[in-house]
Every structure is written in C-alpha cells, then in structure tokens.
Ligand SMILES: Nc1ncnc2c1ncn2[C@@H]1O[C@H](COP(=O)(O)OP(=O)(O)OP(=O)(O)O)[C@@H](O)[C@H]1O
C-alpha cells in the first residue's frame with residue numbers, strides 16, 4: 001500500500017514553494033542586497049544568518065538564491081551556495097565557487113593565492129558579480145585554519161581596491177555567533193553587523209510546516225491531523241522547554257514524519273498510525289542529517305553500514321575494532337553483489353567519515369596487544385536516547401537501495 005504520493009517532498013533537499021514564518025527573513029535578505037543587485041559593484045553587502053539547527057537558514061538562503069538566478073542568472077549576477085560542512089578549508093571553498101561558475105581548474109600545483117587570482121580574473125573578464133553563501137561557516141574556523149575565513153572576507157575587499165568594484169556579496173550562515181570571535185580584527189570590522197536571526201519554530205509553526213509538506217508528499221487518506229500534531233508536540237519549541245534538544249528543528253520534524261510514513265509502508269498499513277510515529281521518534285537520528293549521508297558514495301555508505309551493524313552486534317560496547325568492521329563490510333558487499341574495496345581504500349573512507357563528524361575513532365588502550373583503531377558512531381546532538389543505530393541502519397539501507405536501482 002502506498003503511503004507516499006511524492007516522497008521527495010519530505011526529503012531535506014526539497015524546495016517547498018512557500019516558507020511559512022520565513023517570509024520576513026527572505027524580505028530582509030532582499031532588502032540588504034537590493035542595492036548590490038540594482039547597482040552591482042557599488043557596495044559589498046555582508047549578511048550573517050544565525051539560528052539553531054533546522055530553523056530554515058539553508059532553505060531560506062537557497063530560496064533567495066534561486067530567485068536571484070532566475071531573475072538575473074543570465075545577466076551578470078549569480079548566486080553561489082557553498083556547504084562548508086563538506087569543504088572545511090578556504091582552498092576547497094574557493095575551488096567550489098570556481099567550479100560553480102564553470103571555471104576550468106588546472107589539476108594540480110595550485111595554491112590558495114593562485115585560486116584567488118583565478119577567481120578574481122574570471123569575475124573581471126566575464127564582468128560577473130556573485131552572491132556567495134558560506135553555509136555552516138563555522139567549519140572554516142576550525143582551530144588550525146582560523147585565519148582562513150578572515151582571508152576570504154578580506155579577499156573580496158582587496159578586489160575592490162584593485163578594480164574599483166565590489167564583485168562579491170556574502171551571506172554567512174552559522175548556528176551561533178561564536179565563529180565571529182575567531183576572526184581577526186580587520187575581518188571582523190569589514191564583516192559589519194548585519195544579522196538575521198532564525199528563531200526555533202514553535203509547536204504551531206512546526207505543525208503548519210508539516211501540514212504543508214504532508215499535503216505534497218502523502219496520500220490524503222494516509223494520515224490525519226493528530227499524526228502531525230503528535231510530531232509537532234515533540235519537535236516544537238514551547239514556553240516550558242524552550243528549544244532544548246531538538247525542539248524548534250523543522251528538519252527533525254520532517255524526518256520523523258518521513259520515517260513514520262516509511263514504517264507504515266513497510267507494515268503494509270494503509271495509513272500512518274500513532275504507533276508508527278512513536279517508532280519513528282525512537283529511531284530518529286537527529287545527530288546526523290540525512291542529507292550528509294546521501295552525499296556519500298555507495299561504498300562509503302556500505303562501509304558506514306558495516307560500522308553500524310558491527311556496533312549493533314556488540315550490544316553494549318561503544319567502539320568496534322577496524323578489523324571487525326572490515327569483515328562486516330566484506331559480508332555486506334557480498335550480500336549486495338558489490339566488489340569490496342581494498343583495505344587502504346577503507347582507511348580513506350574512515351578518514352572521510354571522521355572528517356564529516358559522523359564517526360569517532362581512537363586507538364585501543366595500551367593493555368591490548370598491538371594497538372588497533374576503534375571506531376564509534378558519533379553521538380553529538382543525539383537527544384533521544386532510544387536506538388539511534390537502528391534508525392541509522394534503516395536509513396542507510398534505504399539510501400543504498402536507491403543508489404543501486
Ligand atoms: N519555514 C519552512 N517551511 C517549510 N520547510 C521548512 C521551513 N523551515 C525549514 N524547513 C525545512 O526544514 C529542513 C531544515 O531546514 P534547513 O536545512 O534550512 O535548516 P538549517 O537552519 O539550515 O539547519 P542547520 O543549521 O542544521 O543546517 C529542510 O528540509 C527545510 O526544507
């Protein structure tokens with residue numbers, strides 16, 4: 001029995017037609033950028049967007065960007081969205097911007113300043129103006145690379161001195177303002193103080209958001225208002241509990257609804273029941289947004305699934321040795337009819353998953369013979385102490401199935 005009519009509408013990357021409760025934020029953005037748009041080059045707008053997870057920062061910026069690209073994209077103004085989560089160095093951020101602008105990059109031997117120069121030349125040559133969003137920008141201020149974000153902010157200013165035109169407008173998105181403290185003084189003052197705050201969504205607001213997405217994603221008789229209300233009650237912020245845990249997080253709410261719908265389908269049920277919602281709440285993995293998992297290659301997903309299964313098999317232990325994960329991975333590959341990747345490749349995968357904050361590793365204690373790498377799923381942010389592994393396993397299986405068809 002199909003519960004979904006258009007499953008995509010519940011996925012995180014889906015762009016809804018309207019963004020309830022964010023119309024004002026969108027209007028402010030347009031206002032701050034209006035002069036840059038009307039008289040490109042005259043000013044260098046920089047806007048900071050701050051709000052907790054799932055409060056609509058990314059979706060609002062992307063909406064703004066889509067409108068820019070639709071209206072002016074074939075003229076000389078372009079919007080570019082960079083996810084710093086998966087970049088983490090100024091070099092790869094610049095590379096991403098260049099690629100989105102269709103600039104051909106030499107394969108190697110390219111330094112940061114070469115990259116900046118290339119970008120600058122391209123903008124000049126094509127007479128382009130860009131609005132760049134650095135999403136989750138705090139990743140660029142990770143300890144060793146503190147000064148990199150500062151460099152980027154100064155970069156756009158230097159261009160002005162060279163050419164008399166401001167070619168880059170900037171939107172910086174972050175969950176809190178701490179990244180500002182890591183900037184050096186001149187970058188800090190160049191950045192200015194234009195801030196748009198994203199408040200956690202209340203229960204009523206979450207309800208409205210769920211309702212809008214449910215209408216597009218689910219068959220009309222597959223759910224009723226109570227189902228949405230149940231989720232909104234858990235996911236919405238309120239006076240008593242404020243925005244603790246995942247309250248106020250629309251991504252979490254939508255994920256629970258998606259999972260409840262999945263469970264209903266798996267059950268062969270004709271509708272989503274409260275029991276499905278309860279199950280889904282237990283299985284939700286708020287710590288790791290599904291969109292990050294989706295971006296992993298097939299074999300990284302298979303490898304992560306191996307970590308999850310290996311951990312599940314060792315019930316009460318937080319860590320599992322690399323060797324066991326490798327064995328599990330080989331078995332999983334066999335099950336899926338995939339040729340397993342080599343040992344060294346798996347180390348690469350592990351490093352990548354670690355870099356993304358999805359897994360943690362440490363070396364086994366001195367007591368053990370021969371030190372071995374132990375792996376654990378990172379539990380940052382997981383606010384529901386139920387069975388997150390189960391939820392993660394299910395999501396991964398689902399994504400893998402989709403990759404393979
Ligand atoms: N006002 C809204 N109307 C409809 N959908 C929304 C709204 N706000 C957020 N969403 C949806 O909720 C999910 C999370 O939103 P978004 O990714 O923008 O959050 P975020 O603030 O960027 O969170 P994070 O800090 O974790 O990146 C997305 O699927 C988005 O489409």
Ligand SMILES: [Mg+2]
Nearest residue numbers: 057058059135
């Ligand atoms: Mg975001």
